[in-house]
Amino acid sequence: MRRIAHIINPVSVDESSDLFTAQPVTFKTMQVARDFARNKVDVGLFSAQYPEDRDMVPEEFQSTPDLGSSILDFGLFKKKRKLPLIKNILDRLCEATDADYLIYTNVDISLMPHFYVALNDIIEKGYDAFTVNRRTISKEYKIEQRASMYAEIGEPHPGHDCFVFKRGLYPNFNLGLACVGANWVGRVLIANLICHSEQFEIFKDMHLTFHIGNDQSWRVSEYSDYDKHNESQLHKILLDYEACGLFNGKPLVEELLQYIEKKSALSDSKKQIDKLNMVYRIAKKLRQCIKKALA
Numbered sequence: 001m002r003r004i005a006h007i008i009n010p011v012s013v014d015e016s017s018d019l020f021t022a023q024p025v026t027f028k029t030m031q032v033a034r035d036f037a038r039n040k041v042d043v044g045l046f047s048a049q050y051p052e053d054r055d056m057v058p059e060e061f062q063s064t065p066d067l068g069s070s071i072l073d074f075g076l077f078k079k080k081r082k083l084p085l086i087k088n089i090l091d092r093l094c095e096a097t098d099a100d101y102l103i104y105t106n107v108d109i110s111l112m113p114h115f116y117v118a119l120n121d122i123i124e125k126g127y128d129a130f131t132v133n134r135r136t137i138s139k140e141y142k143i144e145q146r147a148s149m150y151a152e153i154g155e156p157h158p159g160h161d162c163f164v165f166k167r168g169l170y171p172n173f174n175l176g177l178a179c180v181g182a183n184w185v186g187r188v189l190i191a192n193l194i195c196h197s198e199q200f201e202i203f204k205d206m207h208l209t210f211h212i213g214n215d216q217s218w219r220v221s222e223y224s225d226y227d228k229h230n231e232s233q234l235h236k237i238l239l240d241y242e243a244c245g246l247f248n249g250k251p252l253v254e255e256l257l258q259y260i261e262k263k264s265a266l267s268d269s270k271k272q273i274d275k276l277n278m279v280y281r282i283a284k285k286l287r288q289c290i291k292k293a294l295a
Contacts, residue, residue: 002120005099006030007046007064008107009089009180010056022108022212024143027058029110032146037116044097048089050082064092071179077225086185087175094170102170104189106161106180109134109209112150118208119164122201129165129197131190133157133204139213154210160186160202162209169196174240176233182223184230187256191238194253195246235260 008026013019034043047057051066067089070082086104093102101123105111112118122130135154163186173196178188194200238257241247247254 001040001042002101002123003042003044003097003099004101004103004116004119005044005046005093005097006103006105006116007048007089007093008105009048009084010053010107011049012053012056018139018213018215019108021139021143022110023056025110025146025149025212026105026107027061028146029112029115031058031060032113033111033115036113037120041116041120042099043116044099046093046096048084048092050084062096064096067092071177071226071229074177075229077223077229079222081181081223081226083179083181083226085175086178086180086189087173089180090170090173090175094167098167100167102165102167104163105209109161109211110149112208112210115208118206122164122203127197127199127201129169129193129199130201130203131160131164131186131193132162132206132208133159133202134161134209134211135207136214137210137212139215141212149210149212152210153207155214156205157211157214158204160190161211163189163193165193165197169193172196174237176237178230178233179226182226182230184227184234188230188234188237191234191241191253191256194250195241231260 008030010023010027011019013023030045034045037043045058045061046064047061048064048067049057050070054063054066057063067084069088070084071077072080072082074085090102090104093104101119103119119132134157136157137149137152137154141149169192173192175188175192178185190202235257238253238260241253242257247257
C-alpha cells in the first residue's frame with residue numbers, strides 16, 4: 001500500500017482572521033479524507049508549528065518538532081509577521097516519515113473526502129510531482145455545515161496551494177529563504193517540482209480541494225515587502241537552476257524567469273520615472289520660491 005504524508009502549518013488566530021473559520025474545516029476534512037482512503041492509501045497527517053501554536057494541532061495529527069526561526073531572522077520588514085520558511089516545514093516532514101509521497105497544503109485549504117484516493121490514482125498514472133488548484137466556495141457557511149461545503153461545486157481558482165511530490169525528489173530542492181503566508185511561495189515550490197520531476201502536471205479543474213470565500217487577505221499592501229522577498233528568492237533559485245541546465249525541456253520555468261525579469265525591468269523603469277517626477281516637482285517649487293523672492 002502506498003504511503004502518503006501530508007503536512008500543514010496551524011496557527012493561533014482570533015475571530016477577525018479568516019483562518020478562525022477555515023482551519024477547523026481544514027483539520028476535519030483532512031481526517032475525513034484520511035479515513036475514506038483507509039485500506040487503499042496509508043495516509044499520515046502532520047503539523048509544523050511554533051510553540052505558541054501547539055494547542056491548535058488536532059490530536060489525530062503528529063506534531064513535528066516546534067519551529068524556531070522565522071523570516072524575521074533573515075530580513076527587515078515594515079511590520080513584523082512571524083512566518084516560517086517553507087524549507088523548515090518540509091524538512092520536518094521528511095525527518096518525521098519515510099512515506100513514498102509528500103504533500104504540503106496551505107492551512108486554509110480543505111479537502112474533499114476522496115482527495116487522497118484521487119491523488120493515488122494520479123500517482124498510478126506515472127506523475128511524480130503535481131499541483132491541484134483549489135475551488136472557491138461561498139463564505140456564508142458555518143463550520144458545522146461541512147456537507148454543504150462538499151456539495152458546492154464552487155469556482156476554479158488559478159492560485160497554487162496544494163503540492164504533491166515523490167519523496168526522492170526533495171533532497172534536490174532549492175527553496176532558498178522563501179516563507180509561507182506571502183505571495184510567490186507557491187511558484188517557488190512549482191519551480192522545484194518542475195525542474196526535478198520526470199512527469200509534472202498542474203491540475204487546474206479537479207474538484208478535490210476548496211477554499212472558503214475569496215477575500216484574498218494575503219493581498220495587503222502593508223505586507224508587500226514579504227511578497228517582494230519571496231519574489232527575489234524565486235529569481236535567485238531560477239537563475240541557479242538555469243546555470244545548472246535544469247531548464248532543458250522545461251518551458252514553464254523558462255517562462256517564469258522571463259516573467260520575473262520583465263516585471264523587474266518594468267519596476268525599475270517606474271522607479272526612474274518616479275525619480276524624474278520628483279526632480280521636476282522640486283525644480284518647479286524652487287522656481288516658484290525664486291520668483292517670489294525677486295518680486
